[in-house]
Amino acid sequence: MEADTTVLKSLTRYAIWRCMKLLPGNPLFRLRAALWRSVGFDVHPTARVVNCARLLGGEIHIGRDTFVGAEVMLTGGKIFIGDNCDIAPRVTIHAGSHAIGPSEHRGGEAYGGSVTVGDGTWIGVGSILVDGAQIGKGCIIAAGSVVIGKVPDNTLAAGVPARVKKKLAPEQQVSTKPATEVKSAGL
Numbered sequence: 001m002e003a004d005t006t007v008l009k010s011l012t013r014y015a016i017w018r019c020m021k022l023l024p025g026n027p028l029f030r031l032r033a034a035l036w037r038s039v040g041f042d043v044h045p046t047a048r049v050v051n052c053a054r055l056l057g058g059e060i061h062i063g064r065d066t067f068v069g070a071e072v073m074l075t076g077g078k079i080f081i082g083d084n085c086d087i088a089p090r091v092t093i094h095a096g097s098h099a100i101g102p103s104e105h106r107g108g109e110a111y112g113g114s115v116t117v118g119d120g121t122w123i124g125v126g127s128i129l130v131d132g133a134q135i136g137k138g139c140i141i142a143a144g145s146v147v148i149g150k151v152p153d154n155t156l157a158a159g160v161p162a163r164v165k166k167k168l169a170p171e172q173q174v175s176t177k178p179a180t181e182v183k184s185a186g187l
């Protein structure tokens with residue numbers, strides 16, 4: 001019975017996602033948020049989740065005025081994304097994982113873990129957040145990072161695995177360099 005309910009839930013979520021892809025471009029954010037709420041995800045009415053972002057499973061909270069970009073995938077376990085966050089395109093948040101099994105099957109028993117993204121944080125394009133990622137408030141996660149653990153409030157973390165690179169003043173207007181100021185690749 002429980003298995004039937006889970007399958008039904010997954011099918012409904014899949015159907016909603018397919019329907020959403022028929023909606024035009026990126027407007028109609030409130031409608032999209034309402035549709036995600038209708039299948040059990042806690043998406044704030046002011047959150048802007050674009051057309052092709054995919055909310056697959058587990059428990060998902062997306063806060064007030066948070067933006068979720070193209071081809072973002074949120075799946076497995078519990079995912080909490082606070083208010084005023086920016087989740088750039090192609091970010092993957094995968095809260096589910098496996099116990100490490102024996103050599104004949106390393107991906108052992110599956111479980112739903114958790115991932116948290118604090119208020120005001122910006123997750124750079126293509127980053128991957130896995131079970132145990134706990135990103136504080138006001139952080140920046142640089143493009144292409146893999147976050148596996150705790151990132152303190154108001155810090156910039158980067159790399160694989162992501163490490164804190166610098167502190168950010170809470171009130172700091174972080175201005176990334178304009179495109180004309182191209183950084184040297186250091187060769």
Ligand SMILES: CC(C)(COP(=O)(O)OP(=O)(O)OC[C@H]1O[C@@H](n2cnc3c(N)ncnc32)[C@H](O)[C@@H]1OP(=O)(O)O)[C@@H](O)C(=O)NCCC(=O)NCCS
Binds near residue numbers: 086142159175
């Ligand atoms: C992080 C970012 C914003 C730059 O911020 P910044 O304050 O100018 O950072 P800096 O250039 O001072 O870099 C700080 C450190 O992080 C490192 N770093 C910055 N971006 C990095 C990346 N993507 N991967 C690995 N390391 C990175 C730098 O090499 C530097 O390391 P060091 O101190 O060991 O030399 C930018 O690199 C980035 O990743 N932007 C994301 C763009 C994006 O997602 N766009 C989609 C639109 S929503």
